Amino acid sequence: MEVFLEITPLKESDVFVVLDAVNNKFAYPLHNHAELELNLVSGISGTRTVGDSTQSYLENDLVFMGPYLYHKWDGAIEAQPKGKNYRVITIQFGSDLFTAQLLQKEHYHKIRKLLQRCARGMRFYGKTYEDAFLRMQELTTDKGMDSVLEFFKLLDVLSRSTEFEYLNSVGLAPPTSKSDSRRIQLAYTYILENFSNHLMKVSDLAGLMNMSDSAFSHFFRKHAHHSFKQFLIDIRVRFACKLLLDSEETITEICFHSGFNNVTNFNRLFMKYRHCAPLQYRKSHEENPDFDWSGQLTQNRFVPAGGPEGHELPPALAGG
Template sequence: MKEELLREIIPLTPSDCFTIFSRIKSEFDFPLHHHEEFELNFIRNARGAQRVIGNHIEEIGDLELVLVGPNLQHGWFTHRCKSRKIEEITVQFHRDLFPERFLHRNQMSALRTMFERSLRGILFPAKATTALMPRLKALTQAQGFPSVLDLLTLLHELSVVKPITILSDIAFTPKESIAYNSRRIHRVMEFINGNFQKTASLEDAAAIAGMAPVSFSRFFKTRTGKTYIDTLNEIRVGNASRMLIDTTQSIAEIASRCGFNNLSNFNRIFKKKKICTPKEFRETFNASGVRTFI
């Protein structure tokens, strides 16, 4: 099977803890992709569909729960699935939601180990999935601070589940999953997230990092694997996606509020990043399920 590998820009902002998306659908129609966030994916009633995690390919049964780490390619495909009522619940959360210093506390060791293993993809056993299914479904209705505690509790319970199945080979662990480990990069990312609605030029970012623009450009790409402009556009598209879901503002208004001065340029960059136009993205989410941001 040959699929285009898409870098998905999900509509989580730095102010969010996580997003949860619940829907009933008749097929899997999203291409092979990866993103910087952790993803916990629950699927029911999709026997015969095909799961791809890293270099692992397998036909799935009636029930499954998988945790995918940052930047690990993954996707589910209709394959031989005949069901017209596939149930899917997807939880996505920032990789810095649980900081390294927090995860290195003694009480967090199981959680830290699970996150490390998720860089190769984790399949949880059906018995544990069945037991935790009510908690996962309740999370789709939760709000505010208690929902964050509910997520932490769910992840803790998953971290002590045995046995689990590690899906992808260790050689396939994405290099992009490694933290930036640079104060300069973190300062620049804070600058982008606070100023993406404006010009946020490379020269401004270089000044934040205390470097000449040419040197900064090389440094940024070496540390992040992406150019500064591509990163800026990804953050703008992510925020635009959020506004397309959460507001009724026009596409032109959203483009302008997310730093795109040219509507046709916004449409072009959005389609390149999301494999659909802003209008198609909004229509799809309005029709296919319920996404909640916490």
């Protein structure tokens, strides 16, 4: 899997940049960049990859991503009704934007927390999506100070929303207390260290925390926003996706290394959560190193792995 570095159009003098495209054909490779990005897709369905998450999206999609979180959207263009347009609005801004003294004040606390959480990738939905869509539309035409104020209002809306889900599997949603924080981190660490054991069950973690199975299940769902079973399957499927892309292991080897107890069950669950067979997933995500740059609006916008000649990539990109 090859990840390209995007050279964004953001200049030092910019607060942010807005990219607005209609029927863009999604003609770009899997990539990342140093800037934070808010990406909105409207009017088309397809598949989205953000970090170790690959999901289908329907018609409207809004995702906020932190620095160097690789991503790519694909649209089902062949299924798009004739004459129906779709639109992609992208906002990019630097991670140093909120280091200024004014923006360290208490009024910006929720926004600063949002910028920490988006490192995992956050998908917004419901009324939050509707509000953000209108504001992002305004930002495609607003100029000067009005656009800056609208941009901060947009971030404020997102920072106060509960209508979101995390996409990348690193970390958990912020718990409600220090005690809960320690316990949920302990549970999460245990799962990450033992998910490849197909015998792992909820009673293992309940016993670790001196809780009944039902009490632990309730506690885990509250903080992880998934049941233990759903979370465990998700971790195993994500790990299988990583092996499919980064290794040459067989499907059977990947099945057992990911914690599934038989290939039939692995194929069934993979199809359920990724909407394709494991082998099809591997083939469909093989990036073509001879990517056709001729369709790019901005020349040299994406840099192949290894960086531009004479320049080194940031540590986060080392090794592709």
